[in-house]
Amino acid sequence: MRIDDRTSPPSLSAMPECAPQAAIPAQVWMDKQIRAGLARATGGLSVISASLAGLDWALQLGISPAKIVQAWQVWLQHSIEDWPRLLPTAAEPPSVDLSDQRFADAGWQDWPYRCWRDAFMRNEAFWESLTQDIDGLSRHHQHIVAFCAxxxxxxxxxxxxxxxxxxxxxxxxxxxxxxxxxxxxxxxxDASELLSKVPGLPAGRPALEFLPGRDVARTPGKVVFRNALIELIEYAPALGANTVWREPVLIVPSWIMRYYILDLKPEDSLVRYLVESGHTVFMISWKNPDASARDFGLDTYLEAGLLTALNTVHARCDGAHVHAAGYCLGGTLLATGAAMLARDAAGGPLASMTLFASETDFHDPGELGLFIDKSSLATLDALMWSQGYLDGPQMKSAFQMLNAQDLIWSRVMSEYLLGQRLRANDLVSWNRDTTRLPYRLHSECLHKLFLGNELATGKLCVGGQPVALSDLDLPLFVVGTEHDHVSPWRSVYKLHLLTKAELTFLLTSGGHNAGIVSEPGHPGRRYHVHTRLPAAPYLSPEQFLNVAVYRDGSWWPAWHDWLVAHSTARCTRQAPGQGLADAPGTYVLEP
Known part of the structure; x- marks a missing residue:
């Protein structure tokens, strides 16, 4: 069954939970403007949410004198133990964990630097103890207070x-x-570049060290489809080869990133690796939206983006089923679309589904949860409502704060105090190439996915009906990364609880980006992998680590082998024709 042949959903009146949202009343306009003004002054952060968390913490701690006394006792004990190291001639062993990269330089062992280091570490441990395990303090407020501290x-x-x-x-x-x-x-x-940006207007594209089409995104291909939301790129077979696996691979990147993170330089391009391994590869390149796309929502990105691309790939490959892979929120969108197809069309043209660092259960979204509560979302909603979008630098600042030591203070030390510009690589350059998010899409993701967790609980509506991941009945390959601040691997792992389909879970070293860009030959890479069969019982994340196969090296060959095992045969397929444009297309070049 083709995607466009789905049967009409029942009337909305029969399912009030899927009724469309009411329009914003005209009298609310003033409230929105006031909240939007406050949001601009705070960078989109909610002062009210932080204040409530601080007040809750102070009141709960105020009635916990034993915890305060205990923290002071530990601090005093460590201070007394460390006092001999205050002497310049002391040769006492270090009293702190030397694995902390902030103090890796051997100079921190010398006097007086070790004194300042030890005092800071004692104070850090003191405040950490005062922001953890406080009776009566809500988990969300505890995380906010610990983050601020x-x-x-x-x-x-x-x-x-x-x-x-x-x-x-x-x-x-x-x-x-x-x-x-x-x-x-x-x-x-840097200050001049920052001041040159006009408030209220989309930020221009920064000067990139690695340009798409010149330094990165160089895998040969053609744009074979374009609409107002996406360009679909079909990559040419590897040089001298036109015999490929029958099932093509469609990659769905997140709309919060430029797609070419998966097609960086040739030596670390996942796209090139797949092409050279005998796969026909298609890639979605999302258009960078402006205020005119303010009303593009999840349904728009699902219908005009994912499903349109899937239908096009299915047709261009002579009706072959498709191995679809989604990255980050692109994977969440893919899981939603796959559940809808399982509901309406018995799986549609999908042969398998792969998720790279993608959450489907947002109950524990990691440190991003710091910014997810009703007050915070109301503030961010007002900012996006007034602009029509969330700008890239506004979103980037939130991610930087989650890992301030590596993304902010290390740069301050290197560039402003040492006078050394950080040497950019292709991944760093890509990270600077930010995108915008449409108001409605980002608002729906935050409210429905992060706050409401509707996809995991079967409440997310698509086409007037809810979708359920329990309907999935196709092979799944899911990748989590060990040090992911955006999609914690234990949260990604929760898909095991939402479907009984065959599921291969792979946990790789690295973070949200570097763990996925893990080409063969990259030093220090490793992974664990295990397949849960449909009839097998659930394994906790800790049990998974005990039974999973451990291997050194890149996880890409493991995925390639899995794709081959779930493909039917090889076939002859010609390179894409003239197309609408050469890869990397035009959308990825727009500011």
Missing amino acids: RQWLDLLAPGNVWWMNPTIARTASSTFGANFLQGAHHWLQ
């Missing part, structure tokens, strides 16, 4: 103060302070 502690860390940091002091001595002059020049450059 961590931001202040990172700000006050001795590594961020030039005369307390041995690396900076050593550099200043050897350069006679020239590093500070160079750092000031870097700061002025």
Whole structure:
């Protein structure tokens, strides 16, 4: 059955939970404007939410004197134990965990730097104890308070103060302070770039070190379909080969990223790897929306994006079923579409589904949950409503705060205090190439997925009816990454609870991006993999680690082998014709 031949859904009156949302009353306009103004002043963060969390913490801690006394006792005990190290001639062993990369430099073992380091670590442990395990404090408020405490502690860390940091002091001595002059020049450059952006208008594209089509996104191919939302790229077979596996691979990237993270330089391009392994590969390239796309929602991205691309690939490959793979929220969209097809068309043209670092259960969305409550979403909604979209830099700032030590303070030290510009690679350059998010789409994702968890609970409506992941009945391959701040692997793993289909779960080293871009030959890579058969009982994440097969190296060959095992035969397929444009297409080049 073709996608466009689905039967009409029952009337909405029979399912009030799937009724369309009511329009915003005209009298609410003033409230929205006030909230939007506050959101601009705070960068989209809710001061009310943070204040309520702080008040809750202070009141609950105020009636827990034993916990306060215990924290002070531990701090005092460690201070007394460390006092011999205050002497310049002391040769006491380190009292802190030297695996902390902030203090990896050998200079931190010298006096007086070790004194400042040890004092900071004691204070950090003290405040951590005061923001954990407080009776009566809600879990969400606890996470917010701990996050805020961590931001202040990172700000006050001795590594961020030039005369307390041995690396900076050593550099200043050897350069006679020239590093500070160079750092000031870097700061002025960055400040000038920031001030050049006009508030209220979409930010222009930054100057990228690696340009799509020139340095990255170089795998040969053609744009074979285009509408107002997507360009569909079909990649040419590897040089000299036109015999490929019959089932093509369609990759659905997230709309919050440029697709070419999966087609970076040739040596770390997943697309090129798949093509050279004998697969016909298609890629969705999302158009970077502006205010005119404010009303594009999940249904729009599902119908005009995923399902249109799937239908096109199915037709172009002579009716072959499709191995579909989704990355991050692209995987969430793919899982939603697959559940809808299972509901309406017995799976449609899908042969299998692969999810890269994609959540389907958002009950524990990791550190992103810090920004997910009704007050925070009302603030962000108002900002997006006034602009029509969420701008890339606005979204990027939230992700930077989640890992401030690596993404903010390490850059401050390197570029402004040491005077050394961080050397960009293709992944860093891609990370600077931000995108915008339509108002309605991002609002629906935050409210329906993150806050309401509607996909996991069977309440998410598509085409007037709810979809359920329990309807999935096709082979699944799911990748989680060990150090993922965006899609924690234990949250990704919860798909085991939502479907009984055959599911191969692979846990790889790395984070949300670097763990997926894990080409063969990349040093230090490793993974665990295990397949849960339909009739097998559930295994907890800890049990998975005990029974999974451990292997060193990239996980890409394991996925290729899985795709081959779920393909039927090889066939002859010609390269795409003239097409609408050469890869990487036009949408990825737009600011």
